[in-house]
Structure formats: structure tokens, C-alpha cells
Amino acid sequence: MAHALLKGETGDWEMVIGLEVHAQILTKSKLFSGASAAFGAAPNTQVSPIDAGFPGMLPVINTLCIEKAVRTGLGLNAKINLYSVFERKNYFYPDLPQGYQISQYQHPIVGEGEIEIDLPDGSTKAIGIERLHVEQDAGKSLHDQHPAKSYVDLNRSGNPLMEIVSKPHMNSAEEAAAYVTKLRAIVRYLDTCDGNMDEGSMRCDVNVSVRKPGDALGTRCEIKNVNSVRFVQQAIEYEARRQIEVIEGGGTIKQETRLFDTKNGTTRAMRSKEDAHDYRYFPDPDLLPLKLEQGFVDNIKSTLPELPDAKKKRFIALGLSSYDAGVLVAEKERAAFFEKVSNNNDPKMAANWVTTELAGALNKTGKSLDESPVSAEQLGGLLKLIADNTISGKIAKDVFAEMFASGKDAATIVEGKGLKQVTDxxxxxxxxxxxxxxxxxxxxxxxxxxxxxxxxxxxxxxxxxxxxxxxxxxxxxxxxxxxx
Amino acid sequence: MTKLTSLTIKEALDGLKKKEFTATELTEAHIKASEAAQHLNCYITETYDHARAQAKESDARYAKGEAKLLDGVPIAMKDLYCTEGIRTTAGSKILENFKPPYESTVSGNMFRDGAIMLGKANLDEFAMGSSNTTSAYGNVINPWQRKGDNKPLVPGGSSGGSAAAVAARIAMGATGTDTGGSIRQPAAFCGITGIKPTYGRCSRFGIIAFASSLDQAGPFARTVEDCALLLQSMAGYDPKDSTSVNRPVPEYFKSVGQSVKGLKVGVPKEYRVDGANPEITALWDKGVEMMKAAGAEIVDVSLPHTKYALQTYYVIAPAECSSNLARYDGVRFGLRVEGGNLNDTYEATRAAGFGKEVKRRILIGTYVLSAGYYDAYYNKARRVRKLIWQDFINAYEKCDVLLTPTAPTPAFAIGENEQDPVTMYLNDIFTVPASMAGMPGISLPVGLSGDGLPLGLQLLGRPFDEETVFKAASALEKAASFTHLPQSLMNKAA
Structure with a gap:
């Protein structure tokens, strides 16, 4: 896809976008303590003295988090660093109990990689990954519970996060959206993050700058904590426009951190570079450098599932259109459902039924795929009845409607209603x-x-x-x- | 029968086993002695009732013949060790009312082995000091006095309360922590024995952090053998501390009394500093002769980066402390002084809660980690630290242990050395290098100064070779046969 250029009064502008995605690692317990990392518990009920920064408490790495970070790195076709270091990022805030966040800085666990994104016109584009590092989440400050006071919920404090940093390879809001969508699909396939943006298990910081095509990079602004794909698009569109207006109005862009206002789709300044913290990073003396064995990485590599791109290619080889294949692999569950339906059935027909009949019925009733009254095996059963001429395609549609309403097997319905095709x-x-x-x-x-x-x-x-x-x-x- | 308070731990354990006295009697004797020595201010919090309850349990175990390694031994616990449900202050006002909901691993190990806690021992605030004069709970007074002078002397620091309590015979042993000399220097000042084991030998879990890459727990006692018994209980791998090392704990007491024939004792030339106290130098020479007489071979060695140790220590330790002490913000526990807004509350809380020395080190640490200074200070110090470590490793190619003075002077009077922080920091000049390198080191009393104060020598060993350190120390102990008592005890005896 050609670069989407924005028209300004002085000519065309190109957007340059990079994303930092925080993805919560899918584990039962936190990064450095045994407390539960589950979402949605009553405030301050999932807090160990370690997460609350009590005196004398020490962090111990949850090795499952490291395994999942490596797994994710492999899924991003990235270099795994066998030597990485946890450092302390120091700043004061009530929801940061230790007074520092344990993160990785100079030596992240995962280095450069690359993923392919799928654009609405059917084309693809490679987006570089700069790094992935592991860090602990902060707690949550609640400012709306009391007129004069703020409350702190430490349930989230110490939750394991992966920060996945892209290269500034995206040039439109659509590309950024496709990147987040692809990243989410990958971590879900890998089972390393649930990708639930509305629960905050994936959050994006969006870096946006604009330039005239061919010029050097412009000054960027970082929009913090954007929590849906739609908001990512909106924030980028607004921010790029704003920057163009500032520059064309004779102003200059200040490097700053901005907040996205979900109510009106605008961004506003939070703090400028001059107010930026000096985080005084230094290696955490409570944790030794993390040294991985190549064998550990190889073992993880050998258990990687088929990822969306590979699956899509395989589906196309089965005779599916690129579009159908793309729709099916976008969600891990949908792809798995399709594979069960197409088991011993014609793949094209299976794809049609999954993406049109079933998707339509689910859509109409507001159900998700995992709530489908018709299981993949049942749908496969229906398709078999068509294939062996027991019923016609036309009758099959009626049978399907009946299955969807009652949850019964196709054969039962065909038998009961005497819908068996006459072949005598x-x-x-x-x-x-x-x-x-x-x-x-x-x-x-x-x-x-x-x-x-x-x-x-x-x-x-x-x-x-x-x-x-x-x-x-x-x-x-x-x-x-x-x-x- | 000898007074119960003058027994060694080994003697007390034998007496308990033979039912010559009970743990309760032993404990009561120490409580009584503690009450009589209250002016020394060894304890921030006395836990006598807790001790009595523990003694009762201990007696029950002796009755059943199930006594443990340290069963019935009354000790002082440095108030840097978190003790479950018992106030733990770190010598700071900011933790004045803090009762941890957890037990430190090391104190837990000692309780598991039957030790009895008499109280939480006074210390320099957050273990930052060499004289116990930075405690928010008052100075500790050294039981020793100069001949013909009743000026109160410092016990050394930071584990001043622990060392003074053991020297004053109000506890049989004590726990300390050593970051740059906080066990060895007070042991020397108080005429007792104290060992800082190898970094990683004891768990730091539940010990309030000063400088995480240097802090290490260790015991005080009046003999090398008693120190070996206490360390035996304290040491061990702890999965809750990622820097603790997973290797078995040898039976240290077996090293005590073993021959040092052929043992190579290194004498590092860099510890012979210009303008050194001649008494200290003479004591050191005496110690060398004693080791030689015991059959050891004396080897001259060089630790060329010694002169940078103190400077780099005062970059790294404050850097880590500035970050470790950020959690004392008045939000979740400890002191909170309300301000008009969040920043005011932080400032008011930390201004009121921390003392002068702690604030100074937080400022130094914040500075050396700041953008633009990080490479010049912190990073350079880390590189130098590696060279200091390499010095030791090279020296241990030629010798098995190193023998040096523990401190450059005997105990000084309260108020002395306060004119500028650097004078105070120089107290740690001989102890800091081993801390920077993580090596084990023991200090034991070898003689008296001209004005009657104890002087200590230090033996340093290879990483995790505490056994050789104990072996060498017990030979030196035997040769020195230090039997002097603090004046206060001699007066009482008279």
C-alpha cells in the first residue's frame, strides 16, 4: 500500500509512527512475588509484602514470565538475548510502592525482530521490532473515590509486563491499527498475553511525528496509555493533524508526552521533555543478571504453535481466498474452529459456512464464537450431510437455523423432520x-x-x-x- | 559455678544439656544483667517477655531431649532484622511504629534452632554509620573506658548495640549486618569477635536494606567457636533471596582448633598506610608473629586497588541506598507527616523521618546516579569494584587468608570524629575492601591499646571458605588469649 499522505496547506505530509505496547504476561502469579495476577479482584486483595514494597522484601523472578517473554520474542522473529539485566527505574509516586520500577533498560531479553501486518486492501507490510523487555506493572491510583483524596489499589503492582517497542515503520493510522491487531493475534496464538485491551492487559503508547516526504524525522510526541485499536487510530489522526497545523502556522513541535481524551478524540499535553523524570536507572542489586541457556530457548522454539502468517499461507494453499484465510486466522479460536469444521470436509465450503452462515447468525444474536450453540463438530456434521447428498445445500440452511436454535446435531434434525434427500x-x-x-x-x-x-x-x-x-x-x- | 552471663555459648549449651541450669535461668540472668546495663542503651526494644516464653519452650525441648543447635541461648537481634509482630525500627524515626507481618529468614533460622531473643539491638540509622551515633534512639555506650578517663566511648557501628551487648555480657551472642565493616569494626571496638561471611552466604530476606550488593548478615560472640555455632544456624540458601547462594553449609565449629601448619597467611602491603596509628601497626606485627609461631607461612601480597575502595564504596553504597530508601514515603507504613499535597507530604515525611547521615547518603546516591554523572561516578565505581575483587582473587593464588588490622584506631569518644563525615568514613578503610569484593572476614580481639582499649585484627578468606577463616581465627585467638574485661564488669566484679 502506498503511503497515505496527509494534505496540508503547504503540501503533502507523511506521518511517522512507532508504538510501545505493554502486554501483560499471561501467568497466574506476579513477576517477582507469588501474589495472584488475575484481573478484577477487590482492591488490595492481591498484594504480597513484596508488591507493597515493605522493608526487607526481595524480588524473585517468576521463571514462567521469562519463558513467555522468550516465546513472544520468538513469535516476533526476534533475537533472544541470552544475557539480560533487570534495572531499577527510580521515581516517586504513590502507586509505585518501592519507589522504583524493576524493568530492563540497557540489556533487554529480546532484541530486533520483524512482523508482517495485513492491510485493508489485502497487501502486507513488514514492521520492525526494536526490542522487547520485561518489567513490573505499577499499582493503580484512583482519583474519583473521594473529593480530596486519592486511593491506591496495589492489585496490579508487580504484574508481569512485556514492553514491545516497534521501529518507527508505520505511516498511517491504519497501519498502526493493523500492527496492534497483528501483535494481539500473535500473543494470543502464543498464549503469552490474553490481549484484552479493555481490561488493560494490552496498552499502547503511540509516538507520532510528521514530515515532508523525504525530509529528516520530525519531533515526536508520545501519546500515553491508549487502550483500544480504534483509539489508537483516532489518536494518531488527531495528533498528526494537530502537528501539521502547528508547523504550518509557523510553530514548532515540542517533544512531550500527551494524553488521549477518549470523550472527544483529542490529545492534550501532559508533560514536556524539560519536566521529564531523571529515572536514575541502575542494575537492580537484588537480582543477578539473567543468563539463559541456548537449550532453554531451543526448547521453547520447538513448542511454538503455528502462527497467523504461516496458518494463512497454509489455508490459501487449501484453496481459500486470501481474504477468507485472513479473516479466519485473525483470531486463534476462529482458525481452530475452522480447522475442526474442515476436517474431512471441503475447506472452501467449510470457510464459507464459518465466515458467512455461522458468523452471520452469531452476529445477529450478539454471541461470540466460544458461545456458539453450534459446535465445530456439529457444523462439520452438517457439511458431511451435504457432501454425501443426504441433504441439499438449500435444506442445509434450514437445518443450520434449527441447529443454531436448538443446539441439536444436524443428523438428528434431518432424521426427525424426515428431511433426508430422496436419491431413489x-x-x-x-x-x-x-x-x-x-x-x-x-x-x-x-x-x-x-x-x-x-x-x-x-x-x-x-x-x-x-x-x-x-x-x-x-x-x-x-x-x-x-x-x- | 561461674556466673551464667560469663559463659560462652558452647559452655552454656553444655550446661543446659547436663541440666546444670535451665534456659529460663540463663535467660533471667541475662535479663537481669540487661536491666543493670540499661545506661548502655543497647536495645531499642526489649523483648523480655518474648524471651521468657521462648525459654520455656526451650526447657520443654531439653526435657524431651529434643534440643536444637542453639537451644536456650539468649541473643540480641540487630533491629535491622524484621521480626514478625515485633517492632522493627532500623534505628530510624521513619519506622518508629513499624511491626513487620513477616520474619526475616536469618532470625527465623535462629529461632528454629532454639535461640532466645532478648531485644532488638540499637544501630546506626539504616546501618549508616561507624559509631552508632546516627541512631534515632540515642547513642550506644561502649562498656569499655579509657584508663583514667570516664568519657563515654562509641561501640563502633553500625551494629553498635549488638557488639556492646555481647561485650557487656548482657547477651551471649548477637546478630549484626556488615555493609562496609558494620560487624568487624564494632567487634574490634568492643573487644569481641564478629564475622561477616561471604556475600550470598546468609539470606537478606527480611533484613532492611541499606546497600543490597554489600549487605550481609553475620554474628557476634565472645569466641571464634561461638561465632561458628551462630553462623551455622544463620547461613544457608534461601529461595526468597536471589543473591543467596545454593551450596551446603559446612559444620563450621569443626574448623575451630585445627592446626594452621602450612597455612599461607598473606600480609597486604597496601594496608600499611602513612600516618597509621603505631599501636595498631605494632598489634598487626604481633599478630603476624603469632600466626608464624602457630605454624603458618607468612606471605607478602599486594592488593593494588585498595586505595580506591573507600571512595568507590561511598559511590556504590549511597547509590543503592538512595533507591532502597525511596519506599519510605509515608504512603503505606511508617511515619507520615501530612503536607498540603503529595510532594509536600513526601518532603515533610522524609524530612522528619530521616536523620542527617541518611539524608546525606540519599543525596550523594541520587547525585551519582543522575543523568550526566552516572558514567563518571556510578559506572566507574562499578568497574573499580571489579578490580578490587580481582586483587583479592590474585592474592588468594598466593595465600589462603589475609591478615590486617580491623580499624585504624581503638574506640573513640562520643562526639569525636564528627567534625566532617570523611573522618568518620575513614574508620572503615580496612573493612571496606573485603565488603566491595564480597569476601568473608572475621575480627577478633588481639590486644589492648596503651589506654586500655581493645584492638582487633581481621582475617579475610576466599569466597565461601569461612572454614579456613575460622581455623585461622581460632589459632590467632589461642595465641592472643585475650581475657581482658570491660572496666564496668571489672568494677562490678571487684
Missing amino acids: TGAIEKIVDEVLAENPDKIAEYKSGKDKLFGFFVGQTLKKSGGKANPAIVNDLLKKKLSS
Whole structure:
């Protein structure tokens, strides 16, 4: 896809976008303590003295977090650093109990990588990954519980996060959205993050700058904590426009941190570079440098699942369109559902049923795929009945509606309602003969050249059979009889 | 029978086993002695009732024949060790009313082994000091006095209360922590024995942090053997401390009394500083002769980066402390002084809660980690630290242990050396290098100064080779046969 340029009064502008995505590592317990990392518990009920920064408390690395960070790094086709260091990022805030955040700075666990994003026009683009590092989350300050006081909830304090930093390789809001969507799909496939942006398990910091095409990079602004794909797009669109207006109005962009206002879709300044903290990073003396064995990495590599891009390629090879394949692999669950449905069934037909009939029915009833009343095995069963001519495609749609409403198997419904297709040539011939006997005038018209009447005879026959006559047999018989 | 308070731990354990006295009697004797020595201000919090309850349990175990390694031994616990449900102050006003909901691993190990806690021992605030004069709970007074002078002397620091309590015979042993000499220097000032084991030998979990890469727990006692028994209980791998090392704890007491024939004792030339106190130099020479007489081989060695140790220590330790002490913000525990807004509250709380020396080190530490200064100070100090470590490793190619003075002077009077911080910092000149390198070191009393104060020598060993350190120390102890008592005890005896 060509660069989407923004028109300004002085000509075209190019956006340059980089993203820092915080993804909560999917584990039961926190990064450095045994407290639960689950979402949604009552405030301050999942806090160990370690998470609350009590005197004499020490962090101990949760090795599962390290394993999942490496797994994610491999999924991003990135370099795994066998030597990494946890450092302290020092600043004061009530929801930061230790007075520092344990993070990785000079030596992250994962280095450069690359992922491919899928754009709305069907094209793809490679986006570079700068690094991935592991760090602990802060607690949460609640400013709306009391008129004069702020409350602090430390449940989140110490939760394991991966910060995934992209290179500034995106040039439109759509590309940024596609990047976040792809990243989310990858971590979900890897089972390293649940990707639930509305619960805060994935949050984005968006870096935006603008320049005239071919110019050096402009000054960037960082928009903090954007928590949906839609908001990422909105924030970028607003911010790029704002920067262009400032520059074209004779101003200059100040490097600063900005906040996105979800109510009106605008961004506003939070703090400028001059007010930026001096974080006084230094290696955390409570934790030794993290040294991984190559064998540990290789073991993880050998258990990596098939990732969306590989799956998409395989689906296309099965005969699916690039679009259908893309839709199916976008969600790990949808792809898995499809694979079950297509087991011993025609993949193209399976894809059609999953992406149109089933998706439509779910959409209409506001259900998600995992709430589907029709399981993948059941849908596969229906498709088998079509394939072996037990029912026609038309009847199948009615059967599906019945399945969706009742949760029953297709075979049960077909049996119970007597919808089994008639394939007995003798029985069908009888009906054909009846239809022909009832319509001598139509036969005459047909024979005088009105070919289209063939459909009329087919329709009448099927109708008389209650829809159960096998259409192919009906066709054959009618052709034979009408040509004699 | 000898007074219960003058027994060694080894003697007390034997007496308890033989039912010559009970743990309760032993404990009561120490409580009584503690009450009589209250003016020394050894304890911030006395835990006598707790001790009595522990003694009762101990007696029950002796009755059943299930006594543990330290069963019934009354000790002082440095108030830097978190003790579950018992006030733990770190010598600071900011933790005046802090009762930890958890037990430090090391104190827990000692309680598991039957030790009895008489009280939480006074210390320099957050272990920052060499004289115990920075405590928010008052100075500790050294039980020793200069001949013909009743000026109160410092016990050394930071573990001043622990050392004074053991010297004054109000506790049989004590725990300390050593960051730059905080066990060895007070041991020398108080005429007792104290060992800082190898960094990583004891868990730091539950010990309030000063400088995490240097802090290490260790015991005080009146003999090398008693120190070995206490360390045996304190040491060990702890999965809750990532810097603790997973290797078995040897039976240290077995090293005591072993021959040092052929042991190579290194004498580092860099510890012979210009303008050194001649008494200290003479004592050191005497110590060398004693080791030689005991069969050891004396080797001249060089630790060329020694002269940078103190400077780099005063970059690294404050840097870590500035970060470690950020958690004392008045939000979740400890002192809180309300201000008009968040920053005011932080400032008011920390201004009121921290003393002068702690504030000074937080400022130094913040400075050396700041953008633009990090490389010049912190990073350079880290590189120098590595060279100091390498010095020791090179020296241990030629010798098994190093023998040096512990402190450059005997105990000084309260108020002396306060004119500028650097004078005070110089007290740690001989102890800091081993701390920077993580090496184990023991200090034991070897003689008296002209005015009657104890002087200590230090033996340093290879990483995790505390056994050789104990072996060498017990030989030196035997040769020195230091039996002097603090004046206060001699007066009482008279």
C-alpha cells in the first residue's frame, strides 16, 4: 500500500509512527512475588509484602514470565538475548510502592525482530521490532473515590509486563491499527498475553511525528496509555493533524508526552521533555543478571504453535481466498474452529459456512464464537450431510437455523423432520412422470424452444418431493424424458 | 559455678544439656544483667517477655531431649532484622511504629534452632554509620573506658548495640549486618569477635536494606567457636533471596582448633598506610608473629586497588541506598507527616523521618546516579569494584587468608570524629575492601591499646571458605588469649 499522505496547506505530509505496547504476561502469579495476577479482584486483595514494597522484601523472578517473554520474542522473529539485566527505574509516586520500577533498560531479553501486518486492501507490510523487555506493572491510583483524596489499589503492582517497542515503520493510522491487531493475534496464538485491551492487559503508547516526504524525522510526541485499536487510530489522526497545523502556522513541535481524551478524540499535553523524570536507572542489586541457556530457548522454539502468517499461507494453499484465510486466522479460536469444521470436509465450503452462515447468525444474536450453540463438530456434521447428498445445500440452511436454535446435531434434525434427500431414482421418476402428466401444455412450449421452462419442471418436481429429491437426479431424469 | 552471663555459648549449651541450669535461668540472668546495663542503651526494644516464653519452650525441648543447635541461648537481634509482630525500627524515626507481618529468614533460622531473643539491638540509622551515633534512639555506650578517663566511648557501628551487648555480657551472642565493616569494626571496638561471611552466604530476606550488593548478615560472640555455632544456624540458601547462594553449609565449629601448619597467611602491603596509628601497626606485627609461631607461612601480597575502595564504596553504597530508601514515603507504613499535597507530604515525611547521615547518603546516591554523572561516578565505581575483587582473587593464588588490622584506631569518644563525615568514613578503610569484593572476614580481639582499649585484627578468606577463616581465627585467638574485661564488669566484679 502506498503511503497515505496527509494534505496540508503547504503540501503533502507523511506521518511517522512507532508504538510501545505493554502486554501483560499471561501467568497466574506476579513477576517477582507469588501474589495472584488475575484481573478484577477487590482492591488490595492481591498484594504480597513484596508488591507493597515493605522493608526487607526481595524480588524473585517468576521463571514462567521469562519463558513467555522468550516465546513472544520468538513469535516476533526476534533475537533472544541470552544475557539480560533487570534495572531499577527510580521515581516517586504513590502507586509505585518501592519507589522504583524493576524493568530492563540497557540489556533487554529480546532484541530486533520483524512482523508482517495485513492491510485493508489485502497487501502486507513488514514492521520492525526494536526490542522487547520485561518489567513490573505499577499499582493503580484512583482519583474519583473521594473529593480530596486519592486511593491506591496495589492489585496490579508487580504484574508481569512485556514492553514491545516497534521501529518507527508505520505511516498511517491504519497501519498502526493493523500492527496492534497483528501483535494481539500473535500473543494470543502464543498464549503469552490474553490481549484484552479493555481490561488493560494490552496498552499502547503511540509516538507520532510528521514530515515532508523525504525530509529528516520530525519531533515526536508520545501519546500515553491508549487502550483500544480504534483509539489508537483516532489518536494518531488527531495528533498528526494537530502537528501539521502547528508547523504550518509557523510553530514548532515540542517533544512531550500527551494524553488521549477518549470523550472527544483529542490529545492534550501532559508533560514536556524539560519536566521529564531523571529515572536514575541502575542494575537492580537484588537480582543477578539473567543468563539463559541456548537449550532453554531451543526448547521453547520447538513448542511454538503455528502462527497467523504461516496458518494463512497454509489455508490459501487449501484453496481459500486470501481474504477468507485472513479473516479466519485473525483470531486463534476462529482458525481452530475452522480447522475442526474442515476436517474431512471441503475447506472452501467449510470457510464459507464459518465466515458467512455461522458468523452471520452469531452476529445477529450478539454471541461470540466460544458461545456458539453450534459446535465445530456439529457444523462439520452438517457439511458431511451435504457432501454425501443426504441433504441439499438449500435444506442445509434450514437445518443450520434449527441447529443454531436448538443446539441439536444436524443428523438428528434431518432424521426427525424426515428431511433426508430422496436419491431413489425410481421414486423420483414417479414424481417426474406426475409433473409431466400434469403439464402437457408446458411440454409443448418447451419443445418449441422455450428452454427456460426446464427450470419450471425442476422446481415443480422438487416442490412435489417436499424439497427432498436430489436435484442432480431430477435434472438427469427430466433431461432424458423431455428430449425423448 | 561461674556466673551464667560469663559463659560462652558452647559452655552454656553444655550446661543446659547436663541440666546444670535451665534456659529460663540463663535467660533471667541475662535479663537481669540487661536491666543493670540499661545506661548502655543497647536495645531499642526489649523483648523480655518474648524471651521468657521462648525459654520455656526451650526447657520443654531439653526435657524431651529434643534440643536444637542453639537451644536456650539468649541473643540480641540487630533491629535491622524484621521480626514478625515485633517492632522493627532500623534505628530510624521513619519506622518508629513499624511491626513487620513477616520474619526475616536469618532470625527465623535462629529461632528454629532454639535461640532466645532478648531485644532488638540499637544501630546506626539504616546501618549508616561507624559509631552508632546516627541512631534515632540515642547513642550506644561502649562498656569499655579509657584508663583514667570516664568519657563515654562509641561501640563502633553500625551494629553498635549488638557488639556492646555481647561485650557487656548482657547477651551471649548477637546478630549484626556488615555493609562496609558494620560487624568487624564494632567487634574490634568492643573487644569481641564478629564475622561477616561471604556475600550470598546468609539470606537478606527480611533484613532492611541499606546497600543490597554489600549487605550481609553475620554474628557476634565472645569466641571464634561461638561465632561458628551462630553462623551455622544463620547461613544457608534461601529461595526468597536471589543473591543467596545454593551450596551446603559446612559444620563450621569443626574448623575451630585445627592446626594452621602450612597455612599461607598473606600480609597486604597496601594496608600499611602513612600516618597509621603505631599501636595498631605494632598489634598487626604481633599478630603476624603469632600466626608464624602457630605454624603458618607468612606471605607478602599486594592488593593494588585498595586505595580506591573507600571512595568507590561511598559511590556504590549511597547509590543503592538512595533507591532502597525511596519506599519510605509515608504512603503505606511508617511515619507520615501530612503536607498540603503529595510532594509536600513526601518532603515533610522524609524530612522528619530521616536523620542527617541518611539524608546525606540519599543525596550523594541520587547525585551519582543522575543523568550526566552516572558514567563518571556510578559506572566507574562499578568497574573499580571489579578490580578490587580481582586483587583479592590474585592474592588468594598466593595465600589462603589475609591478615590486617580491623580499624585504624581503638574506640573513640562520643562526639569525636564528627567534625566532617570523611573522618568518620575513614574508620572503615580496612573493612571496606573485603565488603566491595564480597569476601568473608572475621575480627577478633588481639590486644589492648596503651589506654586500655581493645584492638582487633581481621582475617579475610576466599569466597565461601569461612572454614579456613575460622581455623585461622581460632589459632590467632589461642595465641592472643585475650581475657581482658570491660572496666564496668571489672568494677562490678571487684
